[in-house]
Amino acid sequence: MRDLRIVFMGTPGFAVGVLKKLVAEGKNIVGVITSPDKPAGRGRKVKQSDVKAYAVSQNLKLLQPSNLKEECFLNELAALKANLQIVVAFRMLPKVVWNMPSYGTFNLHASLLPQYRGAAPINWSIINRELKTGVSTFFIDDKIDTGEIILQEEVFIKKRETVGSLHDVLMNIGSQLVIKTVDLITESKVKPIKQTTSDVLKNAPKLTKDNTKIDWNRSVEEIDSFIRGLNPYPAAWCSLNNNNEESTVKIYNCNYVIEKHTFENGTIISSKKELKISAINGYLNIYEMQLAGKRKMDVKSLLNGFTFDENSKMV
Numbered sequence: 001m002r003d004l005r006i007v008f009m010g011t012p013g014f015a016v017g018v019l020k021k022l023v024a025e026g027k028n029i030v031g032v033i034t035s036p037d038k039p040a041g042r043g044r045k046v047k048q049s050d051v052k053a054y055a056v057s058q059n060l061k062l063l064q065p066s067n068l069k070e071e072c073f074l075n076e077l078a079a080l081k082a083n084l085q086i087v088v089a090f091r092m093l094p095k096v097v098w099n100m101p102s103y104g105t106f107n108l109h110a111s112l113l114p115q116y117r118g119a120a121p122i123n124w125s126i127i128n129r130e131l132k133t134g135v136s137t138f139f140i141d142d143k144i145d146t147g148e149i150i151l152q153e154e155v156f157i158k159k160r161e162t163v164g165s166l167h168d169v170l171m172n173i174g175s176q177l178v179i180k181t182v183d184l185i186t187e188s189k190v191k192p193i194k195q196t197t198s199d200v201l202k203n204a205p206k207l208t209k210d211n212t213k214i215d216w217n218r219s220v221e222e223i224d225s226f227i228r229g230l231n232p233y234p235a236a237w238c239s240l241n242n243n244n245e246e247s248t249v250k251i252y253n254c255n256y257v258i259e260k261h262t263f264e265n266g267t268i269i270s271s272k273k274e275l276k277i278s279a280i281n282g283y284l285n286i287y288e289m290q291l292a293g294k295r296k297m298d299v300k301s302l303l304n305g306f307t308f309d310e311n312s313k314m315v
């Protein structure tokens with residue numbers, strides 16, 4: 001049996017769920033690495049990461065380097081004398097960091113690798129209407145999400161899944177997988193497997209303003225999965241042309257109807273209680289959205305105080 005000294009690296013809520021599980025299981029966490037505090041939101045108030053908030057609450061040793069190659073940070077990291085590092089939703093590590101512990105550095109990734117390598121695997125699995133996804137632990141190497149796989153577990157994606165609900169499912173299952181991985185390393189029973197490269201690989205690129213915009217020229221099924229794959233964060237968006245003005249709106253919740261029609265794609269059909277938007281093969285029924293400068297609200301509440309003109313359109 002190995003006596004592990006673990007350094008944990010992560011930033012968002014997904015990583016907190018894993019760190020909590022490690023602490024609850026009594027694993028020896030000798031240090032936590034997370035991102036520096038930074039201004040966020042409209043007020044630009046300085047915000048700490050979710051991982052920092054939890055680490056502080058547990059009195060865990062905390063480091064917040066801005067540069068992972070700085071000698072000062074590397075010395076502090078080495079002083080922790082960790083022999084295993086665990087990475088969950090953090091940034092890419094330089095070799096000098098991931099190669100430091102004697103038992104290696106492993107990552108938890110929210111997909112069934114080699115599929116959906118990249119920054120946003122949960123989002124893209126829903127956007128692409130996958131039937132299943134999962135979680136993988138793997139040893140980090142010098143490329144992104146390409147290292148040898150330790151363990152994997154499949155998860156079926158529910159019919160009306162959003163990225164928010166799937167995130168929580170994968171966080172819980174991923175936390176358990178991390179514990180299993182740590183136990184295998186403790187018992188010297190790890191048998192990592194090289195990732196395959198023969199299949200057609202789907203990637204999970206970082207979400208940007210460009211790739212989160214709704215294309216109303218797609219099918220209603222595709223638009224619906226696109227919106228669910230970005231709900232609640234960062235939210236699918238598009239431009240609204242209404243009363244000869246253009247503004248940005250975000251759409252969070254919808255459903256669809258397949259139906260023939262003669263409207264141009266993106267045409268808005270509204271009443272006092274209903275808002276639907278035309279696409280190639282039917283309509284998107286919108287249930288929750290956010291107008292520019294307003295809070296997110298259900299459509300019935302929105303329609304009580306906002307009027308779409310007869311020529312209004314989403315583009």
